[in-house]
Amino acid sequence: MKLILLGPPGAGKGTQAARLVERHGIVQLSTGDMLRAAVKAGTEIGRKAKAVMESGGLVSDDIVIGVVSDRIDQPDCARGFILDGFPRTVPQAEALTDLLKNKGMKLDAVIELKVDENALVKRMETRVHEMVAAGQTPRADDNPESFRKRLEEYREKTAPLSRYYAGTGELRQVDGMASIDDVTAAIEKVLVQV
Numbered sequence: 001m002k003l004i005l006l007g008p009p010g011a012g013k014g015t016q017a018a019r020l021v022e023r024h025g026i027v028q029l030s031t032g033d034m035l036r037a038a039v040k041a042g043t044e045i046g047r048k049a050k051a052v053m054e055s056g057g058l059v060s061d062d063i064v065i066g067v068v069s070d071r072i073d074q075p076d077c078a079r080g081f082i083l084d085g086f087p088r089t090v091p092q093a094e095a096l097t098d099l100l101k102n103k104g105m106k107l108d109a110v111i112e113l114k115v116d117e118n119a120l121v122k123r124m125e126t127r128v129h130e131m132v133a134a135g136q137t138p139r140a141d142d143n144p145e146s147f148r149k150r151l152e153e154y155r156e157k158t159a160p161l162s163r164y165y166a167g168t169g170e171l172r173q174v175d176g177m178a179s180i181d182d183v184t185a186a187i188e189k190v191l192v193q194v
């Protein structure tokens with residue numbers, strides 16, 4: 001099974017992706033996680049991505065597309081994967097379409113978590129509090145200024161992907177404001193239909 005989870009920052013993509021991994025034995029490919037790992041490891045990609053990530057901007061399409069293409073070739077992706085945080089721009093979506101075609105793969109569904117933007121800042125604050133309470137370091141971009149920028153980037157560059165995937169017939173929308181369990185149930189309902 002090959003899926004894309006679409007939705008603004010704080011929509012719950014990571015939480016739902018983790019549940020899909022457990023239920024379906026597929027891997028979660030989070031470009032945000034991959035880039036954060038590259039920053040931590042101090043690789044060339046990490047050095048290029050660090051400042052733009054901290055400000056809440058988007059890393060260049062070329063870098064992210066390269067990272068995803070290499071990752072999909074790993075053997076653990078053979079059973080399927082969930083793309084979380086990718087694609088984020090129409091050029092990334094077009095590159096993904098070509099890339100999957102060249103690898104002889106096809107998406108099963110693009111699941112968009114529909115959320116009320118007013119709730120997202122609150123969710124980010126809750127995530128920060130929970131991480132601090134658990135003794136973890138919050139993400140460098142989980143602060144009001146960067147978060148606002150991430151939302152702007154989403155509206156401007158990522159939201160158009162709904163239309164792109166509606167056009168390919170792959171888009172499925174789920175109410176992301178429901179409880180975590182209800183969102184999971186709604187996603188599972190979509191998956192039995194694809």
Ligand code: AMP
Pocket residue numbers: 009031032033035052053054056057058059060061064084085086087088092141150
């Ligand atoms: P995320 O963990 O998905 O919220 O991503 C954190 C940050 O990583 C984003 O704000 C971007 O700076 C960068 N990033 C992650 N995925 C992408 C992508 N597909 N394209 C460009 N930048 C990305």
